[in-house]
Amino acid sequence: MSDPKIDGFELKPGFKGMASDTGSDQTMFKGVHWGKAMMWIFLLSDTFVFSCFLISYMKGRASTPVDWPIPSEVFALHVGGVPVPLLLIAIMTFVLITSSGTMALAVKYGYEKNKKMCGWLVLATAIGGLTFVGMQVFEWSKLIHEGVRPWGNPFGAAQFGSFFFMITGFHGFHVSIGVIFLFIYAYKIFAGHYDGEGKRGWFTTMRSDYVEIEILGLYWHFVDLVWVFIFAFFYLW
Amino acid sequence: MSDDYNDNKIIQAQSSEVMGGSAGVNPDMDYVRPSELPEQDLYHGHTFLTKWVFCQDAKVIGVQYFLTAVFTGVVGLILSWLMRLQLGFPGLAGFMTAEHYYQFVTMHGMIMVVYFLTALFLGGFGNYLIPLMVGARDMVFPYVNMLSFWMFFVAVAVLMASFFVPGGPTGSGWTLYPPQAILEGTPGSGAGILLMLISLSLFVIGFTMGGLNYLITILQARTRGMTLMRMPLTIWGIFTATVLAMLAFPALLVSSIMMTLDKVLGTSFFMPTILKAGEVLEYGGGSPILFQHLFWFFGHPEVYIVALPAFGIVSDLISVHARKNIFGYRMMVWAIVGIGALSFFVWAHHMYVSGMNPWFGFFFASTTLIIAVPTAMKVYNWILTLWRGNIRINTVMLWCLGFIVTFVNGGITGIFLGNVTVDVPLSDTYFVVAHFHMVMGIAPLMVIMGAVYHWFPLVSGRLLSEKLGKWHFWLTFLGAYSIYFPMHYLGFIGVPRRYFEMYDSPYMTSAVGMNEFISLAAFIVGAAQFILIFNVIKTLKNGKKAGKNPWQANSLEWHTSTVPPEHGNFGDRLPVVHRWAYDYSVPGAKEDYIPQTTPPSEVAHTEVEKT
Amino acid sequence: MDETKKTEQQESTHKIGIYLWIWGLLFVLSFFSYMVDWYNFQGMLRWSLILFFMFLKAGLIMAFFMHLFWERYALVNVLLWPMTAIVCFVALMVAEGQYTLFSRIFYFFVG
Numbered sequence: 001m002s003d004p005k006i007d008g009f010e011l012k013p014g015f016k017g018m019a020s021d022t023g024s025d026q027t028m029f030k031g032v033h034w035g036k037a038m039m040w041i042f043l044l045s046d047t048f049v050f051s052c053f054l055i056s057y058m059k060g061r062a063s064t065p066v067d068w069p070i071p072s073e074v075f076a077l078h079v080g081g082v083p084v085p086l087l088l089i090a091i092m093t094f095v096l097i098t099s100s101g102t103m104a105l106a107v108k109y110g111y112e113k114n115k116k117m118c119g120w121l122v123l124a125t126a127i128g129g130l131t132f133v134g135m136q137v138f139e140w141s142k143l144i145h146e147g148v149r150p151w152g153n154p155f156g157a158a159q160f161g162s163f164f165f166m167i168t169g170f171h172g173f174h175v176s177i178g179v180i181f182l183f184i185y186a187y188k189i190f191a192g193h194y195d196g197e198g199k200r201g202w203f204t205t206m207r208s209d210y211v212e213i214e215i216l217g218l219y220w221h222f223v224d225l226v227w228v229f230i231f232a233f234f235y236l237w
Numbered sequence: 238m239s240d241d242y243n244d245n246k247i248i249q250a251q252s253s254e255v256m257g258g259s260a261g262v263n264p265d266m267d268y269v270r271p272s273e274l275p276e277q278d279l280y281h282g283h284t285f286l287t288k289w290v291f292c293q294d295a296k297v298i299g300v301q302y303f304l305t306a307v308f309t310g311v312v313g314l315i316l317s318w319l320m321r322l323q324l325g326f327p328g329l330a331g332f333m334t335a336e337h338y339y340q341f342v343t344m345h346g347m348i349m350v351v352y353f354l355t356a357l358f359l360g361g362f363g364n365y366l367i368p369l370m371v372g373a374r375d376m377v378f379p380y381v382n383m384l385s386f387w388m389f390f391v392a393v394a395v396l397m398a399s400f401f402v403p404g405g406p407t408g409s410g411w412t413l414y415p416p417q418a419i420l421e422g423t424p425g426s427g428a429g430i431l432l433m434l435i436s437l438s439l440f441v442i443g444f445t446m447g448g449l450n451y452l453i454t455i456l457q458a459r460t461r462g463m464t465l466m467r468m469p470l471t472i473w474g475i476f477t478a479t480v481l482a483m484l485a486f487p488a489l490l491v492s493s494i495m496m497t498l499d500k501v502l503g504t505s506f507f508m509p510t511i512l513k514a515g516e517v518l519e520y521g522g523g524s525p526i527l528f529q530h531l532f533w534f535f536g537h538p539e540v541y542i543v544a545l546p547a548f549g550i551v552s553d554l555i556s557v558h559a560r561k562n563i564f565g566y567r568m569m570v571w572a573i574v575g576i577g578a579l580s581f582f583v584w585a586h587h588m589y590v591s592g593m594n595p596w597f598g599f600f601f602a603s604t605t606l607i608i609a610v611p612t613a614m615k616v617y618n619w620i621l622t623l624w625r626g627n628i629r630i631n632t633v634m635l636w637c638l639g640f641i642v643t644f645v646n647g648g649i650t651g652i653f654l655g656n657v658t659v660d661v662p663l664s665d666t667y668f669v670v671a672h673f674h675m676v677m678g679i680a681p682l683m684v685i686m687g688a689v690y691h692w693f694p695l696v697s698g699r700l701l702s703e704k705l706g707k708w709h710f711w712l713t714f715l716g717a718y719s720i721y722f723p724m725h726y727l728g729f730i731g732v733p734r735r736y737f738e739m740y741d742s743p744y745m746t747s748a749v750g751m752n753e754f755i756s757l758a759a760f761i762v763g764a765a766q767f768i769l770i771f772n773v774i775k776t777l778k779n780g781k782k783a784g785k786n787p788w789q790a791n792s793l794e795w796h797t798s799t800v801p802p803e804h805g806n807f808g809d810r811l812p813v814v815h816r817w818a819y820d821y822s823v824p825g826a827k828e829d830y831i832p833q834t835t836p837p838s839e840v841a842h843t844e845v846e847k848t
Numbered sequence: 849m850d851e852t853k854k855t856e857q858q859e860s861t862h863k864i865g866i867y868l869w870i871w872g873l874l875f876v877l878s879f880f881s882y883m884v885d886w887y888n889f890q891g892m893l894r895w896s897l898i899l900f901f902m903f904l905k906a907g908l909i910m911a912f913f914m915h916l917f918w919e920r921y922a923l924v925n926v927l928l929w930p931m932t933a934i935v936c937f938v939a940l941m942v943a944e945g946q947y948t949l950f951s952r953i954f955y956f957f958v959g
Contacts, residue, residue, distance in 0.1 A: 007273065008270030009270060011920070015921055017920055017921055018922045018925060021920060021921075023464060024464060025269075025459060025460075025462050025467075025814070026273055026274060026459050026460070026461060026463070027273065027458075028456045028457065029456065029923045029926075030920060032457065032923060034377045034378070034458070037453050037456065037457050040927060041453065042445070044483070044484070044927055045484065045486075046487070047931075048483075048484050048485075048487035049490060051938075052487055052488050052531060052534070052937075053491055055934075055937055055938055055941050056495065056506065056531065058941065058945065059527050059530075060506065062942065062945030062946060062948075063524055063945045063946075063952065064522050064949070065949060065952050065953055065957070072885050072888075085885055085886065086882065086885055090878075093878050093882075097874045100874075100909065101867065101870075101871035101913075103913075104871075104912075104913045108861050112861055150498065150502045150503070150504045151504050151505070157522060158504075158505055158521065159504075159506070159522055159523065162504035166494070166498060166504075170494075214915075217913075217914075218914055221914045222914070225909050225914075228909065229906070232881065235885075236881060236884060236885050236894075236898045484930055484933065526944065530937075530940075534937060581933035582933070582936055585940070592951075593944060594943050594944050594946075594947035595947075597940065597944075
């Protein structure tokens with residue numbers, strides 16, 4: 001977050017700082033926890049995964065001579081007989097952004113060692129994620145009910161269903177993993193694993209630390225970030 | 238100070254930033270700021286299971302990776318024998334059908350590129366050497382590291398299982414191009430291709446866990462004084478290759494997932510409308526070219542994932558055994574990084590004849606030829622390192638020299654193939670086979686062999702037999718040239734690759750003798766590799782004891798508290814680094830090498846480089 | 849080095865206000881991008897608006913929720929430069945998609 005204190009090393013700002021950090025010994029990312037650095041590099045790798053998915057999707061969509069289904073009609077919900085385009089997707093976006101916000105606050109309270117607030121906010125995030133997954137299940141079953149299949153659909157190009165189920169499925173998989181970990185960490189916070197020196201983990205001697213909440217937060221915000229791109233490219237485009 | 242150099246004019250060394258202008262020993266000159274990292278806690282195994290099987294020590298994991306990769310390599314070698322048997326002497330092996338031949342080609346390619354070379358360099362050498370060379374106690378996440386190996390192990394098991402399923406392993410070529418890879422009629426289009434895709438996905442997941450470890454250990458867990466520009470080039474090579482792997486494997490994962498869905502669910506990501514025996518299949522509208530783009534977006538960086546660690550390791554070996562500092566260290570680093578970065582912008586030079594957008598040829602031919610610049614720079618630097626060096630012609634050096642020659646040879650044919658107009662007639666001929674075997678098969682393999690002879694004393698405490706080593710080298714080197722040099726000519730006369738048999742084509746008359754010769758050479762070279770296995774067994778039994786630092790090397794792995802190093806690597810205190818790893822034959826120094834841990838005050842009156 | 853300068857460090861975390869602001873902005877931007885669909889803009893206007901709101905939202909999440917704005921440049925640059933490979937991939941696949949469509953129409957329907 002903010003610049004760390006390092007004995008005998010001057011932290012310069014900006015590109016000068018980048019040069020001196022990179023040229024220094026021991027660490028390149030000054031004051032960054034190993035786990036946090038790992039999560040960032042993992043997310044970078046995961047960005048390439050989702051980029052490849054979305055690039056494939058756009059390439060597939062751009063090169064099909066068959067008409068692509070119009071997403072705002074396919075994903076419309078009927079409220080009192082009137083079709084409202086993308087209503088469910090809008091609510092899902094709302095839920096995911098809400099959970100992202102609670103996660104950001106949880107990280108903040110974690111660093112302030114405010115166990116209660118941090119725990120409740122992580123729990124709220126987990127419930128937000130669960131709601132999102134639930135709505136995604138509803139969306140999938142609605143589309144399947146309407147005859148959309150991975151190998152074809154009644155609205156147009158067959159690749160629509162293929163890419164839809166694959167990309168949202170892969171994103172939903174990420175959300176589900178995140179939800180599981182959010183519940184685990186909510187338990188860990190309330191169980192006091194982060195109090196004092198921190199409890200040692202299983203099969204390792206590393207101690208727990210509130211930085212883990214930030215690492216978890218990074219993952220969760222990334223899931224939200226991916227949704228921003230899916231929302232733009234799949235539902236709005 | 239050495240007595241031998243007394244009458245030389247001694248230039249006062251500026252051996253560290255902190256040293257003052259005046260001569261003599263200044264107490265400040267050895268200052269290295271205190272550690273900013275806490276001491277790493279390690280999980281020491283106590284039972285057989287946690288000590289040798291599910292071990293969290295990177296060195297044990299490295300050896301596990303190494304042995305598993307060598308096992309797959311031997312399988313790949315046997316497959317290549319069978320292929321050569323068919324090509325040189327068609328009909329001699331009665332059981333060999335065209336289907337078998339394609340399956341062997343496919344499995345040989347995939348095994349050698351991914352499961353052998355990648356796993357060996359990054360999993361094997363990476364795990365063993367990274368913590369030792371950067372001065373860390375272990376990888377930063379030992380538990381994840383252990384999972385990484387076992388994931389790789391499962392991936393290998395799944396791959397090997399595909400030999401035993403109905404229909405056998407996939408026979409679609411190592412590039413697994415759809416649509417034929419998953420259509421009936423291609424050998425192994427049922428369970429074989431599925432197991433291959435699953436195995437690749439598992440490999441990617443396992444490698445991601447390992448790769449995160451390598452990167453964070455190098456970036457965030459170096460010892461005091463170890464700056465990035467003091468790291469041995471081995472580490473730079475492995476580091477950059479791991480970055481490439483982390484960014485390139487996602488494309489492989491995505492294409493594997495999409496092809497699995499095409500196969501299992503009947504989606505049409507890659508499958509166009511297909512007529513089969515007059516009937517339209519259920520597929521339609523997909524784009525096979527998309528798969529090729531995804532595959533080569535992974536595939537080209539993959540070439541450098543194999544090559545860059547080899548570049549790094551060979552630089553270190555040459556420097557140690559020529560007793561000279563590496564010529565142009567910084568340029569070598571930037572060349573590695575530059576090659577790595579460029580490798581993401583060249584992928585479609587594998588697709589000149591694929592029917593992609595014809596304008597792409599300009600872009601990809603240009604970027605491809607630009608890569609030749611940093612690569613040539615590295616070759617010049619290796620040669621200039623050897624120039625007037627105190628070269629020890631031992632087995633390790635022989636392998637390094639073999640590497641340089643082979644790599645230059647393979648690289649030059651690469652310049653042919655990088656140009657669209659030259660590539661189009663040569664594409665899918667034996668010229669291509671010769672090119673990539675030279676540049677990413679034999680050349681990295683020579684480095685691996687050199688590295689094995691170099692680091693075996695560290696791992697086991699015993700020196701491999703030089704006599705057997707020289708036999709091994711000369712048989713392999715001359716044999717490999719006998720195999721691949723004639724292949725260039727086969728390519729020029731137009732013999733297509735991946736053909737089971739030449740039947741009655743004109744090539745029957747002109748190529749048959751050459752094919753027989755190549756096959757005989759291949760049998761000998763393959764058999765020669767077992768000399769190494771014999772050498773290892775013999776040495777482990779009663780080899781010469783190596784003692785500490787048998788090569789008088791500078792880098793940290795030779796300066797551990799015990800040889801072979803124990804868990805935790807460096808005993809009670811981590812080493813403090815004061816210089817790069819290449820202070821060999823420094824004028825004025827007592828010995829012809831100055832280890833990285835030697836403080837400046839001890840070598841104040843030598844012409845040591847400022848690093 | 850005898851003298852070592854120590855940087856001034858703020859021990860406290862960021863004010864809660866900044867998070868709430870970004871949170872609110874994300875809702876507003878999502879609402880705007882939804883409106884793009886609601887008012888049924890088409891063509892270049894639609895695509896550029898979608899991309900504009902998308903990158904703005906992504907930037908806000910990365911900069912503030914993921915703290916990249918406060919991270920040191922070493923980390924930020926390591927994370928952002930690899931995106932050039934993605935940009936190159938995207939650009940080429942746009943060209944490739946158009947070419948595939950062209951050749952399909954040309955050979956299947958016209959030719």
